[in-house]
Amino acid sequence: MVVMLPQHDTDVSYPLGVTQARATVLHTERLADGRAVVLLDSTPCHPVDAAWPDQGPDRAKLLTDGAEIPVLDAVVAASNGSELFLGSDIPVRKGTEGWSFLVAHLVNGESAPAEGSQLEVLVDADYRLALSSGHSACHLVSLALNRAVAERWNKEVRPDSLGAPDFDGSAIASSTITEYGSTDVYRLNKSLRRKGFDAEGLEQALPELNAAINQTVAQWLASGAEIRINREGEGLTDRRYWSCELPEGTASIPCGGTHLSSLSELGSVNVRLTLRESNGPELEMTTNCVKTQE
Structure with a gap:
């Protein structure tokens, strides 16, 4: 099965000081270590960038259907439309044509929200x-x-x-x-x-x-x-x-x-x-x- 990943960069609101916002789940993907990647259309959660990791990730949680899902990590990810690469595994420079750059919210794999669902991202202010x-x-x-x-x-x-x-x-x-x-x-x-x-x-x-x-x-x-x-x-x-x-x-x-x-x-x-x-x-x-x- 061909997986279609987001074709544009994640919109981010943390530069404006935002710590709470609504978002839509675009994609979830299980990792071998038991965690899952959650990609959103927008987020106030600041991720760590492997290329220049001066500021680490925000502490945050996803609120959905009455449940609180802790964000274990937030990293910059990149996709060519069919494959997803996290952090230091990204093979291209930012801005490379044909690639989208995303905020990957890493959560417990058993708790990953469903694609298409609405949720709230709450950052530790x-x-x-x-x-x-x-x-x-x-x-x-x-x-x-x-x-x-x-x-x-x-x-x-x-x-x-x-x-x-x-x-x-x-x-x-x-x-x-x-x-x-x-x-x-x-x-x-x-x-x-x-x-x-x-x-x-x-x-x-x-x-x-x-x-x-x-x-x-x-x-x-x-x-x-x-x-x-x-x-x-x-x-x-x-x-x-x-x-x-x-x-x-x-x-x-x-x-x-x-x-x-x-x-x-x-x-x-x-x-x-x-x-x-x-x-x-x-x-x-x-x-x-x-x-x-x-």
């Missing part, structure tokens, strides 16, 4: 808030880091949206969003030095850089700047940008995650820089933030 806080703070401190190390460049390099040399974009190796925080790792390798970055004396300069970043971020937080997600469409792979109206201008960073609506939702942000060795020298930036007390 507190956990979403914690991750959104960490993600918004992560973007903010990356811009402050770019500014702090700007004088270490001796060649022209692509600027960030505020005009500083984009160290974050040039050196980032990994980013992990946590509850009210993040950890970013930057490669200080030969490639970065060839681009013009001078890492000489960086270890001794860490206290000064820490102080500069925290001071810049504190000034930005005091502005209570608005945060927006600008998107080119409602589909999973439509381009989206984190945008924040900072005193120096509008900051914009491509991003597929979830965020706060204002910097006023963050009470404070603190950054700690450390140097480490892992297949070469690396700079690690750990960010911790707290929400504004109600």
